[in-house]
Amino acid sequence: AQSVTQLDSQVPVFEEAPVELRCNYSSSVSVYLFWYVQYPNQGLQLLLKYLSGSTLVKGINGFEAEFNKSQTSFHLRKPSVHISDTAEYFCAVKHQGGKLIFGQGTELSVKP
């Protein structure tokens, strides 16, 4: 069965510092991976996705993620965060039946 584990439930960081949000997945088939962001009381917005090709994926708002097959990871990074990046971030993997399996989310809190 496919599953997604987000290793940190909360990540506090100071403004302009780098950040990494960790995501590990388990899957026995070809993997399609996604990162979504959710601002308070809103829906989810796609940050980036890995379907195939280059393992380094660039997304919106300066975020990027690296697909590592040997470590079954898809960590999200940003070299310098802003206050406006404060939100909850979800990692997801496509299920064989077409559904998405989501991790439990990581709350990123950017402090001035």
Place this chain on the structure above:
Amino acid sequence: DGGITQSPKYLFRKEGQNVTLSCEQNLNHDAMYWYRQDPGQGLRLIYYSQIVNDFQKGDIAEGYSVSREKKESFPLTVTSAQKNPTAFYLCASSIGGAGPGREAYNEQFFGPGTRLTVL
């Protein structure tokens, strides 16, 4: 503008009442999904539909019902059988749910959500 709309944004329900949450999309997507979000638990799939007039149970379907009579619409009814309905409900859609060659189209687009509170 293309997108997904959910209404209402906030909904209050008395115990024992059924309520229906609306989800409409004008993206011409075949697949639609309903998720429930509780603090610290991520998103859990309630029901999904890959084509009109067809839908499948997700991981937590008990106490919920859906219909898919039109491509654009996928309403969710929270019945009185749902023991703990207070939550944030999110609707999503994607071009295609499954099938050969459609793997690239599993990006889901989300609506703004409905917050349901049982009084």
